[in-house]
Amino acid sequence: MAAVNQVLASEWTKIKSVRSTVWTLGIAVVVTVALGALISALSKKDFDNLSVEDKIRFDPTFLSFAGMGLGQLALIVFGVLVVSNEYSTGMIRTSLAAVPQRGVFLFSKIIVATLLAFVVAMITSFVAFFVGQAMLGSHKAHLGDPGVLRAVFGGGLYMTLITVFSMGVAAMLRSPMLSLGILMPFFFLISAILGNVPATKKVGQYLPDQAGQKVMQVVTAGDDAPYGPWGGFTIMVLWVVAALIGGYVLLKRRDA
Template identity: 80%
Template sequence: MAVSQVIRSEWTKIRSVQSTVWTLGLALVVTVALGVLISWLSNREWDNMSEGDRFSFDPTFVSFAGTSLGQLAMIVFGVLVVSNEYSTGMVRTSLAAVPQRGTFLFGKIAVATALALVVGMITSFLAFFLGQAMLGGHRASIGDPGVLRAVIGGGLYMTLIAVFSMGVATMLRSPMLSLGILMPFFFLISAILGNVSATKKIGQYLPDQAGSKVMQVVPPLDGDTPYGPWGGLGIMVLWAVAALIGGYVLLKRRDA
């Protein structure tokens, strides 16, 4: 089967499963809504902030506060796109129709990544502009140095979260096992490793810790990472590529 046919087939599969469509919508709503709320609260609390907090205040990054929760929906989307076929047994039919497993995986990942990128970019720009509206006189402009990079980076960050999750789900095949590993990894293990002084140097190279740097415009006062915003995103790309390679290798070697 030609690659174009595989891509059309995967597009039909994804849009016909309501759960995958809903998770993308949820990622947008949660990220934007929480970002707006935190931006509004930050504006109200400005007069109570210390001098140090005001100096390091990053209005752009504040509007992305909802990303930490919105990425949960992106993780679920990435897992469901891949593992739905395994849980229903439809993967056998798909692989019978597309025996070239590399083509099968490429078509699925390409369509899902394109969808995640579109939703991620819309989410990032909406979160920024609505968040800045809530910040009043403390807002940033899209033309300020580093701001456009951060906004575009926010969309790329959410996309890469989904891609990394797809790679992990391809390796593990089970939706419950994939979510059972990814959720604690991003919401517990990464946070602990990134905030404990003994493990901070390790934590800063985890995908979410490194990738989120691209959304920052004002460096934190205690920031000592050995890479910049694009360097952090590059580290996240390497994680996503490694997960996809692992998924491809296992897909080639084992039975459906």
């Protein structure tokens, strides 16, 4: 147990000593909150011009998280850098020599980074909600309204899982450039296309980001997804578990 604690402490030291990983978390907070506030303010101004159908579908809680799509970009970078930085610098050989139990090494790194991402994500989600609702004025939702607390808490969980998924992918690919070269188009291009093209929409609904975002929605009018908020969250969890298993298996089989 003492050895595991030492590895955890070592991983924490690695994360906080690399400025790029710390900055990415700060950027995630600023972008998510600022963009969500801007879109909320613009939506308030345009609310009276919405059609009756759009007013029925209006989800003030989910609107607060409008910046999360861009904010998750920074979290993806954070997750990739936490795992793959040591490969790009060659320090992975030293780390594995110090911690030959590769499972302990990998999951200690993931545990520390996940806890940090969780704290940042929860703060971001709640701040984005309160700021966004302030911008919406009379159209705002309240934390005590049905489904709102679940959605805000779910926003933090979603951002955390995006980070963990990125770490799993980075563990499989080992290269930061290759990992980002796959994850960025996947979340910002491929997923959007599959989710908006009628022929592939049913496939897109089961991608990790689209499924996971359901937990942040309160108003579901017009939503044809075959699962609810926690069903979508479960699908995202399965993607994350698969990525972590893949990363662990490949780390065990390959040389550093």
